[in-house]
Amino acid sequence: MKALLFKVVTIGIVLTLFTPLNAAATNGMNMEGYGPISCGMGGASMAFDNGSAAMMNNPATLALMPPGSARLDLALGMLGPNVNSSVRTPGGLFSANSDADAFFMPALGFVKNNGKLTFGVAAFAQGGMGTEFGADSWMSDPSMGANSALTAGLVNRTEVSMGRVLLPLTYRIDDQLSIGGSFDVLWAGMDLQMAMSEAQFQDLVTTQSIGAASGSLVQGFGALYEPFGGAGVSTLHHAYFDFSNDNAFTGEARGYGVAGKLGMVYQFNNDLSVGATYHTRSAMSDMETENAILSMGVKMDTGIASGGSPSGVYQDMNIPVSGSITVENFEWPETYGIGLAYRPTSSLLFAADVKRINWAAVMEDFTMTFEADAVAENGAFSDLALNTTLYQNWKNQTVVSLGGEFAPTLRLRLRAGVNLSENPVPSQFLNSLFPAIVSNHLAFGAGYRIADRSVVNFSFFRAFEVTETNAGNGSTIPAVSSSHDQLNYSLMVTQEF
Template identity: 45%
Template sequence: MNMEGYGAIALGMGGASMAYDNGTAAMMNNPATLAMMDEGANLDLALGFLAPQVGSSDGGTTNRSSADFFGGPAFGWVRKHDGLLFGIGVYGQGGMGAEYGSDSIFSNPAKQPVSPGLVNRSEVSVGRMILPLAYEVSPNLKIGGSLDYVWAGMDLKMAINGASFMQMAGGASPMASASGPMVGAFGGIIGAAPGQIGAVNWGYFDFSNQNDFTGQAVGTGYAGKIGFTYKLDSKTTIGATYHSKTRLDDLEAQDATVSFNVDINGGPANLLIPVSGKMTVKDFQWPDTYGMGIAYEASERWMLAADYKRINWKAVMKDFRMEFTPAGNVGMAAGFNGLPMNVTFYQEWDDQHVVMLGAAYRMTDALTLRGGINMANNPVPDKYLHYLFPATIENHVTAGIGYVTGKRSHLDLAFSYAPKVTATSGATGITTSHEQTNGQLVYSTHF
């Protein structure tokens, strides 16, 4: 879910950013490198895009996710005076998502003669408004940190066949569990008597606003970063940073629905029972991260950089927990009002280890060429892989250019490509593939 590079300069360098000046995007990388900037003010205006290509296969049929393009702006402004730098910036942290339409292999979970045409969709997005502070202690030593206001949004439309839901309720599912008073009340109306539910065909979780920038379930909080750089000699600089785990409130969606398609004994077949209420995503957090790196000015034209980053997913992605509290229902659903249901999807992510290597070549005084690679392990175990949470990308190849457009301005452009990763869920047998192309364009001015 983490982006491979923040800012077009760093993205072009494979994401490496710990020990050289990479613009105001450094407030997402190592804030200490901000102190490498010249005295005065700097403004960066950015546009970026993510173009994931995700597909899933089941029973010999493959569908492609239609969530194949996400775009958004970012900006950073900083001012340095007498070695002290402060500023503000807004940057996207990362996320993931997929969408399978009303005719996909997931749209008819009970394989009914007439498909209900259920859309399956997920979207997770996290962003930050950042207040950085950096200081040039000496010509060799720079320190920095930031206070980050963090927001997160989430949409989810997920269909589950009836047998899987009953396994979840009975504690027998290898993927998830469902518990709480609502589950108990639901179980109480399942039986053989007339008027009781004879079978659950499918269930459907639904909270989604179709907004490209915010999710239906939202939460806010804070985090922080610290870092330093030290110049070992005239050509070599090292740097390191620590990004804290976020402290986000639970994400809440007030207008959520959990629907059940059931057979009623002695009554109409395939009766739909929609239950309205509030969905709360419990303790969704972005992990803490450690990063370190080195930059080496090999010549007047060549600069090389190498970073290592550890992203501690294991501490925050053990599971994905939701609490649904029904309210305001009438008819058959009225008996669920006020009875919460707790749903847990097992995740058990591994920590992610990322190696970033980059090079920059100053071809002329105006033009700089960049290239890099970004190598990481897939943190998502195959056992719990879900087709709506395809955060399986491992490696990236990146390239970029920088061009001086004036005495005080320049443009930087970068692209990355992540080769396809294919994995099969050990619990469901569904195979999901994911490859991706990303890009960033940044206009920078100094004044």
């Protein structure tokens, strides 16, 4: 039996590692909760037994399992974001819906309680962001029809994901106090297809209100770009960053790292308990890929384009530059929280958590460096570098989770809750490709014991629509509004031993 269980856990974790862990998360980039027991109660989890998902919440609550017991949790979550982006121009109002409207995320956890010690292993998706606006959206041509060389629209797409393999250990000090922690191995992936307008590029280089761009590639392009005093390029129709593999299993740019968690839970009596946890900031490598393209749609002098003298004749054309991308200093924030659980009767449970997510320390900027390949096909841009920063300036976020559970029978449990927070993204720096603006959620869930040692749990989360507007600069960069609401589902099957 032990050998079979080991094989099941090993195979499950391997499958989880090689299954997409993209997420459209709803507490910033974090999920609103982990595991359907917690999610069904609004994400509350700090002070009661909520299964192997405790490794993502408060690992100390693993000690609340019955002594000598073990459990294997297999879960599947479906995230359904509904994201819209709209812009008002002299030509009218244009609106686009994101095609990225369903993400499936598996999770697996095994936990064994040996009395004083509890240990296990699990793989979970941490969270992320993702949108996709197709080749027919208003974002697909930043020149708004002026670029005759653009024969097909540009897809604008992001997928940012973070996953963890967790190794927890808890210790029951006495009948009331338990402590615990986990060592987490992290992996992150990113796909990005992002088109920028001429006005946005000029801002990055000159006024730098939305970000900053520098490096030898900027200098090389500036020598050609007539608005910057160069000669040869009269108009930049767009700049397009493209590193995306369209792979369901991993992002094109990847990074790896570690993090950890500490927690405690104190049981005043059989009815009342309090828990607290601290999650460290991650320590990640930069996300990197050698398969990136920076393309520039330009109106360029045909003589200079062919390597000769100026002809005075300008033509729309596309300049693709191959190279590598490094996404720098992408980290997951530290989090700390405290929670309370109270059982007024054997069939009722109420729980309340408050946690703080320190986004400000890790989401000040989104920074990437493009290094052009040293190949003849890249022409004058060969071996040059572009450093690009998009300002984010996220605010720290306080999340309140309130929930309850009612057991009308010995086999059935019904759950409900709310998850309340504030939008951490300043409207000044809101980008349609990085929506993380929803704040308030309503949750429902249920659990049913289908056999003596088998349980099924389900949760449903509704994130209510939020609309925010980036006002632009009032002239060349128009105001863009983004709206985001979401439906999340989670199903977990538990086998107890």
